[in-house]
Amino acid sequence: MTAHVHVVGAGLAGLSAAVRLADADVQVTVHEGAKFAGGRCRSFYDDDLEVVIDNGTHLMLSGNREVLDYAALIGGTENLQFSPRAAFDFMDLSTGRSWQLDLGIGQGALSLVPWMFDKSRQPPGFSIYQFVKDAQRLKRGHGQNVSACLDTSTELFRNFWEPMCVAVLNTSPDQGAAELLWRVIEKTVLKGGAFARPVLASNGLGAALVEPALSFLQDCGAIINTNQRIQGLEFSGGKLNTLRFADAGEVLGSGDRVILAVSHIHASKLIDGLKIPMDSNAILNVHYKLDEAVAVPRMVGVVGGACEWVQLRGQVASVTVSNANAWMERDADLIARQLWDEVVQVVGLQGDIPVYKIIKEKRATFAAMPEVNAQRPSTGTAYENLYLAGDWTNTGLPATIEGAVMSGRLAAETVLEDLN
Ligand SMILES: Cc1cc2nc3c(=O)[nH]c(=O)nc-3n(C[C@H](O)[C@H](O)[C@H](O)COP(=O)(O)OP(=O)(O)OC[C@H]3O[C@@H](n4cnc5c(N)ncnc54)[C@H](O)[C@@H]3O)c2cc1C
Structure with a gap:
């Protein structure tokens, strides 16, 4: 095909769209505003902890067909670890009681x-x-x-x-x-x-879902530009005609298409009048460096405490507080101490609080309220060459990896149909 598709945003939605298109021999350019791909689902080396960590613990399930198909296409499956059973350990911190939810x-x-x-x-x-x-x-x-x-x-x-x-x-x-x-x-x-077995990215999200996608795209001849934020979109005659960067503009060819795969917050800044879910909820993660690496990754759900999950993987204990808007302005040291106390109780670790890293994702997901859900836009837009992807678009799913990957696939399929 001679058409050129620009994908704006290299989170999982953008990567999912890009790999489907590249796999169909479409010429693809990915424009990512950050220095790295992955968006809200990324791994990076942390200088304080001296290990690679994920921005937040991400749990997937074996029924997440979109993610598994995507991972298979890009060659990331070997870095996904499937639990043998749909078994989830839990502890109630208010009673000290532990149990396992085991769906078999x-x-x-x-x-x-x-x-x-x-x-x-x-x-x-x-x-x-x-x-x-x-x-x-x-x-x-x-x-x-x-x-x-x-x-x-x-x-x-x-x-x-x-x-x-x-x-x-x-x-x-x-x-x-x-x-x-x-x-x-x-x-x-x-x-x-x-279909409910926990699936973890055993070597981090990047190794399973991001780096293989970048390699796949490069092998297909796609161009990936990081550190290239789109500052504005210019429209005329019912079409998008220019992608505006900080220092230049790229005028689109007549058959070119653009998939805007940025978060709900960024999309609203780029398209006037776009109806999007406006409210966001935060997620807080604290990663603690352990003295020794754990032999087998482990995850425990927490009831009756401040956190929801404690995960042990490699040399890191990671704590997740979801729906964490109230935590965003709190003092980092107090947060780390309060949650370390919970880690000690939940997974039986001993000792003083170790080196830690706090990651506050203020706009981790859109707030999944019924009225917000009803406003989610579909792939197509009022402009014939502009399409939307992202976990906030109308996939019928909450803001998850599964939803993001699905949105990218849907956008790519719509573009392919229009190109044919
Ligand atoms: C801490 C945390 C924990 C989570 N836990 C889970 C979990 O356990 N399970 C689960 O399934 N999901 C989880 N999620 C949700 C999941 O991470 C997201 O749904 C998914 O990563 C969203 O992908 P996306 O591609 O839609 O958006 P994003 O990841 O936000 O990607 C958008 C990309 O667009 C780029 N961009 C933005 N503006 C521009 C611009 N103007 N020009 C160019 N590029 C731009 C951004 O830099 C970014 O890379 C979690 C999210 C967070 C933050």
């Missing part, structure tokens, strides 16, 4: 029946009746928040639905859109343990 390895909703009758594999307070009732209400919860659909007074809510909602939507149950939580549950947990 079966395929299909019926494969969950043994789990439903096995107390040793369930969260405390699990009841089949309540679980089925909650799931049905969630399914019918279009336009409602999660708390409005579920019985929030149950132990099942506290030990299962609430942690699930905050982890998946980065939004509290009082605000989070029931339909977005339902979509994730439907595609993972309710399809059986085979």
